[in-house]
Amino acid sequence: MFKRPIHNILTGLGMLGVFFVGWWGWYVFDGSDKAEQRAIETAQEYVNVTYPDLSLHVSDVMYLSLYDPKYHVTMSSDTSVDTEFVVRITRGGHVVDDSYEDDVVSKENTYRRISEAYDAAVQQSIAPTFSDRIDVMTELSDSAWRDDVAHGDDVTHLQLDQAVDLEFYGARYGILFLHAEDDSYTYEDVMVLLRDVKRVADENRVPFHSLKLQITIDGIERYAEGIRYSDLDSPYLLARLKQRMND
Known part of the structure; x- marks a missing residue:
């Protein structure tokens, strides 16, 4: 005759245990x-x-x-x-x-703000021109930025909340990553494309320091980085592209 009361007590204790375990889990994982x-x-x-x-x-x-x-x-x-x-x-x-x-x-917040402003400028002024051919992504070189800070170069004079000078920071640290996913290009096509990117950047006064490029050339996907802005007007650009993208 004691089986049912004992069963009820054990059931109640079990439910109470489940409640406390649930409460503890909620408190640990969600706070209060x-x-x-x-x-x-x-x-x-x-x-x-x-x-x-x-x-x-x-x-x-x-x-x-x-x-x-x-x-x-x-x-x-x-x-x-x-x-x-x-x-x-x-x-x-x-x-x-x-x-x-x-x-x-450390000016990390300042770096992030300038980086976001640079990306917004590129996406608004450069990327739309090439949206049917390539994806354009950006970054401000974090390692180059920190090297300059460590060596006491110009960015140590950067003031919190100062206006963003996209021409200065873009030319010094800006990297454009160009990715063409579908079409296959020739090296000559790539040379024309890169010079078009430079022309549009110049027209919109949104410079860059260098390019990264992932693109299919003659049916083979190729990648290169460190293609400098100053390289794009060189008469040796085609030869340098072939060397870079075959290494």
């Missing part, structure tokens, strides 16, 4: 409203003390449970577009670290 609010308040108090000269507000909060079980609180400036960084906070409300040095002082 209370912990999130605590993280926001802690981050705001931290930056008020650590960076009192900056006018900062919370612009985003993420809880990265799988990779880093902490709250990542993004702090943004009210007056500086390049001043944005993350403060990491534990669920218990303790500050772990912040990315101010890595994102702001």
Whole structure:
């Protein structure tokens, strides 16, 4: 006669266990409203003390449970577009670290802003002309940029929030990646294509430093990089293309 009460008790305990396991999983993987609010308040108090000269507000909060079980609180400036960084906070409300040095002082945010502006300019002014033939992608050479910073060259004088000089940064660091997927070209066709790209870039005052090229030539897919802007007007361009794309 005790079987049913015992069964009911065990069933209840099982359901309670499932509830607590589910609650624990939700808390670990999704955080909690209370912990999130605590993280926001802690981050705001931290930056008020650590960076009192900056006018900062919370612009985003993420809880990265799988990779880093902490709250990542993004702090943004009210007056500086390049001043944005993350403060990491534990669920218990303790500050772990912040990315101010890595994102702001290093000019990483400034680099990213200029890079995005350069890509937008290329996509608006160069890419449409060739949309039926090639895909055009861009990058500002991160390694060249950092080499200049390390050696104290011009970019160390870059100021946060300054206007973007696309002609300077494009000519010094801009890389266009040209990808032709379908058609097969001859080397002569490729030479004409590259000079057309240079002409359109010049007309729109969106220069570049060099090209990467992935294209099918005479039925064989070929790739080359480091084709410099200055190479494109050379009378030896055809010979150099053949050498580069056969290496």
